[in-house]
Amino acid sequence: MELLTSAGEIADGRVPLDAVVPRLLDLVVPTLADCCVVYGDGSDPRVIGVRVAGSDPAREAAIRREPPHRPPAAALLLSERELGPFAARSGVLLALRARGQPTGALLLASCEPNRYTPADLRFLQVFAGRLAVGLDNARLLTAERQLEALVGALEDAVAVLDGGGRIVMANPAAARLMQVDSVEVLIATPPAQLWERFALYDADGRPLAAGNLAWARAREGERRPPPRLVRRIDRETGDQRWLLLKSSILRDDRDRPVMAMYVTEDVTAVRRAELGQRLLAEAGRILSSSLDLDASLQEVVELTVPALADWCGLELPGSGGMLELAAVAHLDPAKVAVAHRLRARHPVQLDGDGDGAAPGVIRTGVAFRMDNISREMVRAAAVDAEHLELLDSLGLSALLVVPLRSGGNVLGALTLVSSQAHRRFDDADEAVATALAQRVADALRNARLLHDRAEIANVLSAGLRPESSPVLPGCKIATVYRPAGEEVQAGGDFYDVIDTPSGSIVVMGDVVGKGAPAAALSALSRVTLRTAGRLTGQAAAALDELNHALRRRGAMSLCTVVAIALPTELPGTAEVLLAGHPPPLLVRDGVATPLGESGPMLGAVEVAEWPVATVELALDDVIVLYTDGVLDSILPGGDRFGEERLRRLVEGAGSDVEALAVSLTAELELLRLRDDVAMLAIRCPGPPALLARGTLSDGAEPLLELRLPGGPEAPRAARHALTEALGGRLSKRIEGDALIVVSELVSNAIRHGGARTPGADVSVHAVLRGAALRIEVTDPGPGFDPGGHGPRADGGYGLLLLDRMATGWGVSGSDPVTVWVELQ
């Protein structure tokens, strides 16, 4: 009985297999046998343990080499022959059975003959049964320990919950994840209590209900629960983690969930990087795809909610030294209005100290972070009860303000606020926010550049607007000009009367587009036509040059133009060129006739020819140029103004161009404009005057007579010669301007005037009278090269400079061509 008790102790002990086998052998040898062998089960029947009385390693090794015995169906006495290798006189083979299955065999052998009798078999079988259970437990324990070691080494947190929702097994990673000291503590604590210290949110930022805890799936009865992404915030530390929960449910025979295993992966770093990259990519797309910056900014701040924050505001310095909330987004859309109300009631001064973090961030360019904002702190910051109520309703628990920085300037601030208790912004959040702010700032800066350009376009095209009646000696001109754009007081329509050596060219154009970009394009178009027209005296060359300028500009820069080269005397032949523009009307004896034959719009094709229509002009003929904005205006009834109404209006005015302008202006009051509107009517009672020559050429002191070989070195040579010739006699400013002017003129002669190579000369003459300087640059011509398709490096600025620096300038001759400029 003592033996059976000892065997039971083996069975009950929680000892691993490698410790149980020696104990078993100790128990049996020599008490029950001189030799004992333990064999494994059917799948692996090898010797697990062997013991020979008196310790005989050589014999033990020999026994291990023998073919193993398999468990017998019942206890079996062995004959001496069967016991041969054991050098024993009697023996018994017993089956080891546990959980109804054979788990191995036990062989006992003795040097005594007949040591074991059939009467002993029953006892021995019971004894073997006890040992078998002990071995089996030990084996299970070993397997469990191996599994434990395996799971314990996993980086993912593993927790197994039973049907009652208690943790029955977990690994150290699970303990770390739940921020408890050990697996034992983890197992001892109910999961609901463990999760209490965290706030949980789903991937869309919605809080997870208490009954929907992370480790509570087993009760939901889902067959194959999909992985779930959970954002977890430690209520104490504010630590934010993204967890990916994968679960599998173990079911019993009746398909009831028995256990659930959770593998929880901490994907915070991956998720952060992914969210951050997606946020930035999306923001980049939004900011680059639209010209409507306000709408883009709003879209961008909305992106950050809830990925980065619960509310997000974009603050820009506005008028009167105040900060303006340019865009705001909140997890709860209803609170957006609260944010605006807050700002309206409590304006923030850019240089104020007590107005929150944004002004400081904008002034210093240093990001600001604040965690654990308590209600007390909010209360202290509130100026009155209503302010406190507004602040409270927004929710404020952590704050991150980053500067909008672009090109070394801080243009504003991006404010991110978390309303979730205990959430705090960390370095990774700040990195994403900073990158986002940078993109917003770059977009703002670009938009400002565009705005500045529009301002410049305004300035450039200011010349269009006030010049309501361009003067052409001998002619009467009346105009109507009405930009449709609200932001820019100059539109895409333009007109001009260009004096050239061979007569005057009247042009009108309409660039495709509206607002600032159209105004800018319109300014470019006008300057280009004017320049090329003045230099060449040819309408076709002017159109060709503008076509190249628009092609070079890219981005579908398109412009329609009508150009009419007026004769120098009447009667005479006028040339009409149309580039996608509505045909001008010739009014003679009260009848209007369209003129011209349309060619392609400028900027649409690389190389084009515009048909030149000729018309014989007589005294008192009127030509009316207009843009399609006139035709496309909408009457009060919804009808288009159209060609027919315009024709009646024009014919009604007869040869009185001013009356035409007055009646069109009156008509426009009633119309709804869909585009800019321009009209120019010209009546030619006599020959349009030729461009007057400059006045300085007579009685002035010759300063410089220079012939330079062409090529890129020529501008520099001309400048140096002029500097030397002036000898400091003019003011620094005039001398500086003169150097720029001579550089531009010589460069222009080289680029366009046929003096590209040293073989062709450029002449530079300069005369001085008092403080006035006249420079003439002559190149071999043909003046302007309309066939030249190469890049025109000056981009149109050269002529603009001449216009601004010179007191007068002009062109004379066509082959060779001389450009003169006077400075004073």
Next chain:
Amino acid sequence: MDPDEIEFTVDVGGGADGSLVAPHGELDMATQGELRAALEQQAARGAVTLDLSGLRFLDTSGLRLILETAEASARDGFTFSVLPGIPAVQRLFDVAGVRELVPFADSEEGDKP
């Protein structure tokens, strides 16, 4: 002193962060190509600071290059700033009405060296 003796040169890689491109001499149609190459090379590295202080002369060939570089920086995403030059050089930006298009380093932050 013969002004012809002063050769146009471009120093690349100076400044605190090595982004400096500093042309010396006269920038016009003959020399803008050399500066353009230097700017493009530096732009490819992500940042360009163009120091105009060594320029004695600038015309619209150079002006155009600077404006194109400013546009390219907005489009291609490199940082571009310009250290202003002598008054005669700065005047060109004012007369052309493009001063606001050029990211001058002094106009906003006052961190002129």
